[in-house]
Amino acid sequence: MEFHIKDEALAEKGRLRIEWAAKSMPVLRSIKERFEKEKPLAGVRIAACLHVTTETAALAQTLQAGGAEVRVCASNPLSTQDDVAASLVVHDRIPVFAIKGEDKETYYKHIHAALAHRPHITMDDGADLVSTLHSERQDLLAHIVGGTEETTTGVIRLRSMAEGGVLRYPIIAVNDADTKHLFDNRYGTGQSTIDGIIRATNRLLAGSTFVVCGYGWCGRGVAMRAAGMGAKVVITEVDPLRALEAVMDGYQVMPMAHAAPLGDFFCTLTGDIHVIRREHFQAMKDGAIVCNSGHFNVELDLEGLEAMAVSKRTVRDFVVEYRLEDGRCIYVLGEGRLVNLAAAEGHPSSVMDMSFANQALCAEYMKNHASHLEKKVYGVPEAIDKEIARLKLASMGVAIDALTPEQEKYLNSWEMGT
Structure with a gap:
């Protein structure tokens, strides 16, 4: 074989x-x-x-x-x-x-x-x-x-x-x-992404600013779990409906250019390319932790970060430190690949x-x-x-109701009104 x-x-x-x-x-x-x-x-x-x-x-x-x-x-x-x-x-x-x-x-x-x-x-x-x-x-x-x-x-x-x-x-x-997607993407990605970040860094989320890039089902899950751990969650989005939903769910919503200087943790979950780019890395605070939980590592402009860095070293398993010319350090988890699988065990x-x-x-x-x-x-x-x-x-031992014949007839008819 x-x-x-x-x-x-x-x-x-x-x-x-x-x-x-x-x-x-x-x-x-x-x-x-x-x-x-x-x-x-x-x-x-x-x-x-x-x-x-x-x-x-x-x-x-x-x-x-x-x-x-x-x-x-x-x-x-x-x-x-x-x-x-x-x-x-x-x-x-x-x-x-x-x-x-x-x-x-x-x-x-x-x-x-x-x-x-x-x-x-x-x-x-x-x-x-x-x-x-x-x-x-x-x-x-x-x-x-x-x-x-x-x-x-x-x-x-x-x-x-x-x-x-x-x-x-x-x-x-x-x-x-x-x-x-209602369960795997939301609850699975939410829990396993936070698990990967904590295993890789052993950093406290409570009191931190956690930037979630993308508010699809995966982003919703990560935002929910980060907030549950005590983080202040910021959402970045390009879709106005998803951005509005994030606002109604109680999160701050802003462009990445505004979120970059604020975040302690950044996690991309968009499925698109270069969501966090060179100009965003340039604005980040010393010690910012960046990761991706979308499928491909292209969500992070790692080539741009490499070009900015004066040194690069692995400081922990799945944690690479990029030192910039002014002395600030940015930490990338799991080579920018799926952090929940690179640094943890997945869903x-x-x-x-x-x-x-x-x-x-x-x-x-x-x-x-x-x-x-x-x-x-x-x-x-x-x-x-x-x-x-x-x-x-x-x-799970959960039982639910079934429609009565009367209810089925009502739902399939148009004659009955007020």
């Missing part, structure tokens, strides 16, 4: 961590139990370019239980948990191509390795796998029936491909499911339970329905979204 991981000897530690995560993933577990009986993915080859974490391992095991032949590679050079990768290889015989800290060349070699078994379905987180297929491995496109995409950044890229007429197969935007498994339940069920949906779909980006079918919510509530 082909694979490329850091160390097979880490496998037992990885297995224990995967088991720990799986205990908080009851929805995915129930899907796995059904998949084991029905084998709905028998004969399907899947290439999964995802963060190689304990939760991703549970997804890979579920797909394998359904009969799929799975290959896994990393969707970010710093997000791999090496013990998890080892466990998947050693205990589950799932080929993994991922090493935490891999360079860019190795990262793309791993993507090509994941594609080498000619997949029928792709699972992506950021669209690097799909982009590589369309630009460098078009010979493999004939085998592919469909795909899924996990995150906002990837959905943006894929919709651009679809609008440009270059997307060659249908893809489901898992990120757009209510059971994904809690209980929230990834819903996200990866979407992935598993959408893979099954793609196998059964792809031949009837156009080459564009689709939302998660409503039936799948509601079923996952129902299963999650049941696993």
